[in-house]
Amino acid sequence: MSVLALNNxxxxxxxxxxxxxxxxxxxxxxxxxxxxxxxxxSGKSTLLSLISGLDLPTGGKILYNDTDMTRVNxxxxxxxSIGVIFQGFNLLTNATVxxxxxxxxxxxxxxxxxxxxxxxxxxxxGIDREKSGRKVLKLSGGEQQxxxxxxxxxxNPDVVIADEPSxxxxxxxxxxxxxxxKDLAHNENKCVIIVTHSKNVAESADEVWGLNKGSLTFVxxxxxx
Amino acid sequence: xxVIHNAIKxxxxxxxxxxxxxxxxxxxxxxxxxxxxxxxxxxxxxxxYKGRFGSEVFxxxxxxxxxxxxxxxxxxxxxxVDSVSPAKYLEYAKxxxxxxxxxxxxxxxxxxxxxxxxxxxxxxxxxxxFGSNSPNISAEFASGIRKLIDGEFYRDGQDECIISKxxxxxxxxxxxxxxxxxxxxxxxxxxxxxIFKDDTLLAEGNANAHMSKNPVTHRxxxxxxxxxxxxxIGGIGAVTATYYLKDPSMLQAFTDELYANGLPNxxxxxxxxxxxxxxxxxxxNMAKITNTFMIVVLILGGVILLIISTMAIRERKYEIGVxxxxxxxxxxxxxxxxSEMLALTVLCLIVGFAASVxxxxxxxxxxxxxxxxxxxxxxxxxxxxxxxTTASTEPNAAPKDLTPLSExxxxxxADAAVRIALVALLLAMVSSVIGIVFITxxxxxQILSERN
Numbered sequence: 001m002s003v004l005a006l007n008n009x010x011x012x013x014x015x016x017x018x019x020x021x022x023x024x025x026x027x028x029x030x031x032x033x034x035x036x037x038x039x040x041x042s043g044k045s046t047l048l049s050l051i052s053g054l055d056l057p058t059g060g061k062i063l064y065n066d067t068d069m070t071r072v073n074x075x076x077x078x079x080x081s082i083g084v085i086f087q088g089f090n091l092l093t094n095a096t097v098x099x100x101x102x103x104x105x106x107x108x109x110x111x112x113x114x115x116x117x118x119x120x121x122x123x124x125x126g127i128d129r130e131k132s133g134r135k136v137l138k139l140s141g142g143e144q145q146x147x148x149x150x151x152x153x154x155x156n157p158d159v160v161i162a163d164e165p166s167x168x169x170x171x172x173x174x175x176x177x178x179x180x181x182k183d184l185a186h187n188e189n190k191c192v193i194i195v196t197h198s199k200n201v202a203e204s205a206d207e208v209w210g211l212n213k214g215s216l217t218f219v220x221x222x223x224x225x
Numbered sequence: 226x227x228v229i230h231n232a233i234k235x236x237x238x239x240x241x242x243x244x245x246x247x248x249x250x251x252x253x254x255x256x257x258x259x260x261x262x263x264x265x266x267x268x269x270x271x272x273x274y275k276g277r278f279g280s281e282v283f284x285x286x287x288x289x290x291x292x293x294x295x296x297x298x299x300x301x302x303x304x305x306v307d308s309v310s311p312a313k314y315l316e317y318a319k320x321x322x323x324x325x326x327x328x329x330x331x332x333x334x335x336x337x338x339x340x341x342x343x344x345x346x347x348x349x350x351x352x353x354x355f356g357s358n359s360p361n362i363s364a365e366f367a368s369g370i371r372k373l374i375d376g377e378f379y380r381d382g383q384d385e386c387i388i389s390k391x392x393x394x395x396x397x398x399x400x401x402x403x404x405x406x407x408x409x410x411x412x413x414x415x416x417x418x419x420i421f422k423d424d425t426l427l428a429e430g431n432a433n434a435h436m437s438k439n440p441v442t443h444r445x446x447x448x449x450x451x452x453x454x455x456x457x458i459g460g461i462g463a464v465t466a467t468y469y470l471k472d473p474s475m476l477q478a479f480t481d482e483l484y485a486n487g488l489p490n491x492x493x494x495x496x497x498x499x500x501x502x503x504x505x506x507x508x509x510n511m512a513k514i515t516n517t518f519m520i521v522v523l524i525l526g527g528v529i530l531l532i533i534s535t536m537a538i539r540e541r542k543y544e545i546g547v548x549x550x551x552x553x554x555x556x557x558x559x560x561x562x563x564s565e566m567l568a569l570t571v572l573c574l575i576v577g578f579a580a581s582v583x584x585x586x587x588x589x590x591x592x593x594x595x596x597x598x599x600x601x602x603x604x605x606x607x608x609x610x611x612x613x614t615t616a617s618t619e620p621n622a623a624p625k626d627l628t629p630l631s632e633x634x635x636x637x638x639a640d641a642a643v644r645i646a647l648v649a650l651l652l653a654m655v656s657s658v659i660g661i662v663f664i665t666x667x668x669x670x671q672i673l674s675e676r677n
Contacts, residue, residue: 052550054550054668054670055668075549075552075553075554075555076552077552078551078552079551079552080552084550086550090550091547092544092547093543094235094239094544099231099234103231106231107551107552107553151551
């Protein structure tokens, strides 16, 4: 059973005549790492916004565990079921690194051992304890990206959505992060959806999809290495 | 709980913005708190004095009205005026609206065998006998101008009297002795049961210095007794009545009752408004100024807070977007914003309380002295609103102390504290309202996409 399914999904911004997305059909399963590739303006970020429950489609349906997204409490969904890594990080810039993670865990209702879990996640992302006490703006772009990833994983969601997660990372860190995503999919049975320009990232995914002019098509399935 | 915890942490995270908001809040709270402190203290004083002056009712002949009704003419004077009989004064005293009535009457008498002050040849009558239903509520005993120093007050219908110490010393009299009074051809014996210290001459000063010597009008020669004894001795003659209402608001009802019971309509029923204005006027003016000041500060402060909140919320738009994207419910984001503002307001309230308590006394002193000066200048120039002393309608009453209140002891009472806290709460709400509107109006994607 697919954890997320898109049935003939379309989307148009208010006042716009043309659809950004139209007739999108896809099914995303747990235990799989997906890569969605597309040029700028192809509708990638809009698709992620819909999958992550930030907005609702103007046509068609998005099903989460077979439940129509319009019937799902989207605040709960965002807080507990999915973890989003935004392209622009979207961290609380005045707060410290650790506070960003702890707040996300509190919103999700995580109980007990939050600080320890947060530090462990950050260390996994290469953010040590000294840096975790700093304000987010005192970190480099790459470090902020890794804090964003740690935050997305902090509440152990079913679905992890990442918008260009490797955009600000150097080669080694990119490989590390991709390994984390693979582990999440293969070892922790998560559904991981990555929107990317990077062919390297796409090669690491189990399935590659292409988004072109608002239309999503299956490209290929990579053989496990 | 984490929402409040995060809100409190936010105070430190956004030092610049919160410092600016805090300063504005503090200024508004201090200004408002000073106004409230002065206002509540003034209100308590005004209420007290209103009770005192407003409950004391006099009846007097309104000459203008009497003239207009043809009861008083240039040639015949007040011949046409129906005087209020002593019986009527006593009947009015039975009103349900009164808590007490001070009745007094007097008649001129001789004191066979006794020496008197200002004893001049040609005067048969040597003094005055005063009857009163309650000497301890008369103005002179109440103000301390006359004070019982030996014995006790007379009882009703027991042929007892009290005399001044000067009169007693002049005649070698003491408590327990008997004196003879003679209003006409009949002599009456009265037992002295008390002696009082009499400072009426000191209080009146030189006001009567120009008058010729007359033992009848010399205050030391007065003998005081009860109404019943006075009536038996000389008839109650001219009665003076001061009625004390249970509540100043009952004045109109009491007035209606008096006219319904036969008081001619050219008699006026009035409280001592002039005396009240003289004493409390400056405080009342100050209270009005502080109230106006408080309203202006609240309106202006509220507008400034709204503007700054609007500016601040633009800055915080991103934060709202992030929190909403993380799944925080709109209500919780709003609670977080309100909590943050409340925490800031509580901090400002604590500092503001201390500052306003320290500042309000000197502010009140300065304002009050300014109002007293204005009142004095107005009095000197004869403007309306000037405070003036009025002659009492009681013939034997001492002049009242109509010195304006020159001191206002500003205190922080529970009433004022609650009001200040409510104002602070209102300010916190005003500051939060823009954020709440913003939070409920926009979806997170809209906010984040605008930013990105």
